[in-house]
Amino acid sequence: MTTTEIKTNDRTTGEATTVRPNPTTAAPRLNFAKAAPKVFRAVIGLDAAAREGLDPALVELVQIRASHLNRCAYCLHMHTTDARKAGESEDRLHMVAVWQEAEHFFTAREQSALALTDAVTRIGDAGVPDEVYDRAAAHFPEEELAHLLALIFTINTWNRIALSTAKRAGTDER
Template identity: 70%
Template sequence: MTHAHTATDSVRIDFAQAAPKAFKALISFDAAAREGLDPALVELVQIRCSQLNGCAYCLHMHTSEARRAGESEERLHMISVWRGARDFFAEHERAALGLAEAVTLVSDGGVPDAVYRRAAAHFTADELAHLLALISVINTWNRIALSTAKAPGTLLAG
């Protein structure tokens, strides 16, 4: 999937300042979504969704966080081609990445039963629910960052 992004010189809103209750609710949703999930898996999913959405701001943030948490450069480089990089990702990570793609690209035909079943085979009901919440919240953050033209390396709230 490709996106045509153009530089903008228009002033965009500061989402956190303009909608503080919504911003705080998203922060809370984000924190709740992560509960019970492996932090490394959280970053993999957020990176893949941000790649699919073309969100440089979130991609920069989550690859930086993954590096700080000890993720290898090799794995980071392989996320976008995870299907062909079998030796780099465990089966549960591959299932989560497949679900992340299906949910992110839901308008391309929904979430196929096989993708959902694969994820359900690797995660408990609670983990699966949190994974779905995580995918939903990163897609929301991507859309806010893209809509407000957030530049990589800057603060979302600033």
């Protein structure tokens, strides 16, 4: 074990695991946009297309929630900042992480989007349960639901890019 590794117990299984902290204090590993410009532009294109027709406040809530789940401080900082600039309340921003226990802060439509975000982001745990999908489908017409799913795919991609390249929270390099 190196000095940067930490022994811990997994919250779900109780098994001992080795965790290597995200090197957020180190310089970014690579500039993904410069190293793979065609890929980067393709993700930007997907992101832009996914947002079309979706309420901008909902977009930020989804991006914040996925970033919480993926523990992506870079994206979390960026999207909470964007949400504040768009007029989102501090109360709601603080409640996104615990939305299931604070449902009264969110509309039924927002709750269904957050539940779908949870399921898609954690897809390896149990897939996307029918009741979660059906709940979202009840609140979003088919085209809008497809855009919501694409938005969730996109923020998960951005989270993985930021985490893999050690983007530093607060720099908001776009």
